[in-house]
Amino acid sequence: MSHSGIPADVSRRQLLVRSAAIAAMVGPGSALAAGCAAGGSSKSQTGTTSAGNPFGVKADAPLDVYVFKGGYGDDYAKAFEAMYTAKFPAAKVTHTGAQDITGDLQPRFNAGNPPDLIDDSGAKQLKLDVLHTNGQLTNLDQLLDAPSIDDASKKVRDTLLPGTIGIGQFGQNMFSLNYAFTVWGLWYSKSLFQKNNWTVPKTWDEFMALCATIKATGMPPFCHQGKYPYYMMVPLMDLVAKAGGEEAMKAIDNLQPGAWKTDVVKQSVDAIYALVDKGYMLPGTEGLTHIESQTAWNQGKAAFIPCGSWLENEQLKATPAGFDMAVMAMPPMTGDKMPANSIRSGAGEPFIVPAKAANQAGGLELMRIMCSKAGGASFAQNANSLSVVKDSITPEIAAKLKPGTKSSNDLLTAANGSTITWNYVNWYSAFETDLENAMGELMANRIKPDQFITRAQAAADKCAADSSIQKFTRA
Amino acid sequence: MRLRKRTRQRLFIATFLAGALTLYSAFVLWPYAETFGYSLTDWSGVAPPSKIVGLQNYTKLFGDDVFRQALLHNLLLLVFLPIVTILLALFFAFMLNVGRGGRGVAGVRGVTGSAFYRVVFFFPQVLSVAILIILFQAAYRSDSAGLFNGIAIKLGLTDKNHPLEWLNSPGTVMWCIMAVLVWAMVGFYLVLFSAAMQSIPRDYFEAALLDGASRSETFFRVTVPLLWDSIQTAWVYLAIAAMDAFALVSTLTPGTSYGGGPDHHGEVLATYLMRNFLTFGKAGYACAMGVVIFLITLILSLVVLRVTRRERVEF
Numbered sequence: 001m002s003h004s005g006i007p008a009d010v011s012r013r014q015l016l017v018r019s020a021a022i023a024a025m026v027g028p029g030s031a032l033a034a035g036c037a038a039g040g041s042s043k044s045q046t047g048t049t050s051a052g053n054p055f056g057v058k059a060d061a062p063l064d065v066y067v068f069k070g071g072y073g074d075d076y077a078k079a080f081e082a083m084y085t086a087k088f089p090a091a092k093v094t095h096t097g098a099q100d101i102t103g104d105l106q107p108r109f110n111a112g113n114p115p116d117l118i119d120d121s122g123a124k125q126l127k128l129d130v131l132h133t134n135g136q137l138t139n140l141d142q143l144l145d146a147p148s149i150d151d152a153s154k155k156v157r158d159t160l161l162p163g164t165i166g167i168g169q170f171g172q173n174m175f176s177l178n179y180a181f182t183v184w185g186l187w188y189s190k191s192l193f194q195k196n197n198w199t200v201p202k203t204w205d206e207f208m209a210l211c212a213t214i215k216a217t218g219m220p221p222f223c224h225q226g227k228y229p230y231y232m233m234v235p236l237m238d239l240v241a242k243a244g245g246e247e248a249m250k251a252i253d254n255l256q257p258g259a260w261k262t263d264v265v266k267q268s269v270d271a272i273y274a275l276v277d278k279g280y281m282l283p284g285t286e287g288l289t290h291i292e293s294q295t296a297w298n299q300g301k302a303a304f305i306p307c308g309s310w311l312e313n314e315q316l317k318a319t320p321a322g323f324d325m326a327v328m329a330m331p332p333m334t335g336d337k338m339p340a341n342s343i344r345s346g347a348g349e350p351f352i353v354p355a356k357a358a359n360q361a362g363g364l365e366l367m368r369i370m371c372s373k374a375g376g377a378s379f380a381q382n383a384n385s386l387s388v389v390k391d392s393i394t395p396e397i398a399a400k401l402k403p404g405t406k407s408s409n410d411l412l413t414a415a416n417g418s419t420i421t422w423n424y425v426n427w428y429s430a431f432e433t434d435l436e437n438a439m440g441e442l443m444a445n446r447i448k449p450d451q452f453i454t455r456a457q458a459a460a461d462k463c464a465a466d467s468s469i470q471k472f473t474r475a
Numbered sequence: 476m477r478l479r480k481r482t483r484q485r486l487f488i489a490t491f492l493a494g495a496l497t498l499y500s501a502f503v504l505w506p507y508a509e510t511f512g513y514s515l516t517d518w519s520g521v522a523p524p525s526k527i528v529g530l531q532n533y534t535k536l537f538g539d540d541v542f543r544q545a546l547l548h549n550l551l552l553l554v555f556l557p558i559v560t561i562l563l564a565l566f567f568a569f570m571l572n573v574g575r576g577g578r579g580v581a582g583v584r585g586v587t588g589s590a591f592y593r594v595v596f597f598f599p600q601v602l603s604v605a606i607l608i609i610l611f612q613a614a615y616r617s618d619s620a621g622l623f624n625g626i627a628i629k630l631g632l633t634d635k636n637h638p639l640e641w642l643n644s645p646g647t648v649m650w651c652i653m654a655v656l657v658w659a660m661v662g663f664y665l666v667l668f669s670a671a672m673q674s675i676p677r678d679y680f681e682a683a684l685l686d687g688a689s690r691s692e693t694f695f696r697v698t699v700p701l702l703w704d705s706i707q708t709a710w711v712y713l714a715i716a717a718m719d720a721f722a723l724v725s726t727l728t729p730g731t732s733y734g735g736g737p738d739h740h741g742e743v744l745a746t747y748l749m750r751n752f753l754t755f756g757k758a759g760y761a762c763a764m765g766v767v768i769f770l771i772t773l774i775l776s777l778v779v780l781r782v783t784r785r786e787r788v789e790f
Binding site: 226227228229230282283284285286287288289292296429430433436437438440441444446468 | 644757
């Protein structure tokens with residue numbers, strides 16, 4: 001208290017009086033300033049529309065871009081901005097890559113001067129439903145109905161992968177462009193497999209046989225991000241979906257009584273539990289974080305790990321040279337109802353254009369650039385992830401991609417539209433949390449498959465009976 | 476206008492109190508009142524509450540197994556955290572200040588190297604919670620690469636294929652969290668008690684020494700009674716910390732949203748509250764929990780202050 005840089009001749013008492021006086025002056029003043037800011041909203045800058053400029057971007061209007069700098073970094077966004085500047089050389093583009101989106105942008109939304117394009121992701125994202133309810137989001141249907149940059153006869157909506165539009169909709173209109181396309185599967189190191197002469201398993205039996213072979217060499221075959229049992233739920237529910245098809249997915253998503261008490265579920269839970277029971281897990285993996293387990297996998301401490309396609313970029317620094325990561329679909333079991341190559345995939349990383357953006361047309365145009373094939377290719381190279389732009393990975397581009405991203409693209413192509421989707425994960429978060437807790441116990445070998453199924457059914461019944469949870473129906 | 480001196484004085488005091496009271500009302504009292512109000516509604520947390528549900532959230536709360544489990548864990552912390560921390564801090568403070576034994580030593584001093592120990596003990600207090608978390612994440616790591624597992628394997632307590640799970644084991648998770656809390660807090664209370672000990676006149680200790688009191692007698696009959704005020708304060712602070720523990724539990728224990736695992740064995744009220752508030756969209760229910768935590772903390776503080784009230788010695 002005494003050494004805080006206060007001149008010695010200012011007494012403590014004087015200081016108190018002065019600071020009180022300053023507080024009295026500043027207090028109302030700052031409230032006034034905030035009040036002014038909240039009231040004002042700048043005029044949108046628009047030029048004239050044309051075929052090549054469907055939103056009427058004013059060529060010299062500045063563009064303000066704010067992106068979440070997370071797993072994908074923000075180099076990809078700079079690449080998009082460069083494409084924008086190439087088209088509108090007079091426009092001054094401001095780029096911000098940061099994490100504290102709510103902290104940075106909530107005041108700007110309140111003040112009526114939000115950026116023109118935002119990647120609203122990460123732990124501190126502004127909740128989209130809240131922004132939407134308050135009329136802060138631009139309806140992106142105008143983007144979907146605009147002509148594609150690559151082919152003016154096509155609309156942007158026809159150039160996006162299936163599922164992209166639905167996930168960004170509130171009601172009938174799209175308000176966020178979920179741009180990154182994620183595929184899930186089991187990851188392995190190609191070079192490790194080649195060195196040991198292991199072949200990628202085509203069926204569940206082959207997979208288990210390979211696990212036995214790998215274990216015999218002294219390497220644990222499997223590891224997972226045990227601290228977050230969410231990760232192990234994905235392979236389990238992939239098996240359930242493949243074995244039971246749409247029927248099983250519908251029953252579980254719709255919280256039907258007895259949906260978990262089927263042979264399909266039993267067979268899948270047994271299969272997953274066999275990895276624990278046969279000692280195929282990296283010892284201790286059930287308590288590791290995602291980074292710890294993925295890094296252990298990178299260091300060759302285990303052969304397989306389940307994950308989404310963000311894995312490559314997340315582990316970029318931890319991956320040794322020549323590791324050559326690749327992803328495969330969950331191996332099919334006999335009697336499966338879905339094709340062997342079916343995978344879980346979906347769009348994520350929501351981009352928005354605020355309704356009060358000063359250069360709304362510019363924000364929309366930048367999105368249109370992102371939805372071009374060149375945009376998708378640029379994202380794949382700079383963010384090491386697939387985008388929702390159809391056919392953007394040409395063979396020439398694929399040759400330039402990192403191995404994991406290339407492999408994800410191959411997996412997506414092989415799946416040929418056969419997609420596993422589970423809705424309960426997003427619809428009923430309390431139910432998902434109950435399932436994850438049970439999964440954690442199963443992976444730690446503290447409960448057996450039968451107990452897991454009993455708990456899962458109980459959690460589903462509890463969710464179905466809770467009138468405070470809004471229910472949805474999978475048609 | 477000339478006011479009487481007394482009036483001026485009162486006005487002066489009131490002016491300063493007004494500022495503090497306004498701030499306190501705006502940032503403490505009003506949020507509490509709002510929380511109580513929201514706890515009577517079905518608020519989802521993202522849109523204004525649609526209806527008032529009365530005390531329904533509270534009745535639900537007492538039938539909620541997870542809530543009861545979390546409450547039990549907080550009570551466990553409440554019992555052990557203050558006792559262990561205060562006893563350790565008192566012991567260390569005593570050793571550092573008056574612990575040097577042996578007759579014929581002129582004056583009363585701490586054990587050899589006490590200046591060094593003082594810094595070492597206070598060190599954890601300087602670290603931010605974020606650093607603590609990273610540190611203990613590595614120490615408690617559940618595979619053979621963890622610090623504690625490395626030691627356990629070296630000592631032959633277990634082998635590399637059966638590492639101990641620490642934070643991922645139902646039986647140990649709360650004790651692991653408590654150990655971190657104690658480790659982080661002991662230094663602060665050590666300093667608090669040291670300062671209090673130094674204000675005890677030396678001659679008391681010298682008199683005890685001359686009368687032939689042993690170290691433990693000096694500790695229990697002279698030091699502890701004279702430090703009672705500080706111990707009481709420490710107890711209240713630690714009890715409040717025990718009711719919280721959010722930062723450590725939400726990050727160190729397993730579970731996707733705010734930890735609390737494995738399977739609620741590491742759950743505390745604050746993590747369950749946050750999960751209901753932000754993840755499950757049951758903000759009204761979470762507010763009811765907040766009110767219950769507030770009441771428990773309030774009652775505890777009052778009880779501790781009342782029960783431990785003793786005669787005060789002026790020096």
